[in-house]
Amino acid sequence: MDITLSQCFIAVDDHDKAIAFYRDVLGLEVRGDVGFEGMRWVTVGSPAQPDVNIVLEPPLADPNASPADRQAMAELMAKGLLRGVIFQTPDCDATFERISERIGAAGGEVLQEPMDQPYGVRDCAFRDPAGNLVRFTQPRGK
DSSP states (O other): OOOOOOEEEEEOSOHHHHHIIIIIITOOEEEEEEEETTEEEEEEEOTTOTTOEEEEEOTTOOTTOOHHHHHHHHHHHHTTOSOOEEEEOSOHHHHHHHHHHHTGGGTOEEEEEEEEOTTSEEEEEEEOTTSOEEEEEEETTO
16 A cells, blocks of 8 residues: 555644744745635645645634534643644754744744653654644654
């Protein structure tokens, strides 16, 4: 079987803040910005991976979702309980320094400075403006 990752989704509650974070802080390129039925989807991605897209979508991208479901999703997002994304970097410390210098102005926060993990990587972590976890890993020994 020959399969590859095409896209993944991250729920955001403010697309303009998300663009400022993912484009201006992380350096991803904006590949699409589409509105439909009062919702908005913004596609971003790394220039180094033109075939992999991250779609920044509304917290509950279902026009038929109940108000209770929308509220539950908003509460989970506010607590930072939704899964985020993990990027790989050749230099975790340099990536951390570059991002941490810019992150406050974009509404994100530093969660973890670079550290060696027992599962074989050096990593650091941030939260995007919506509270999603954004982690950067560097395989140890590289």
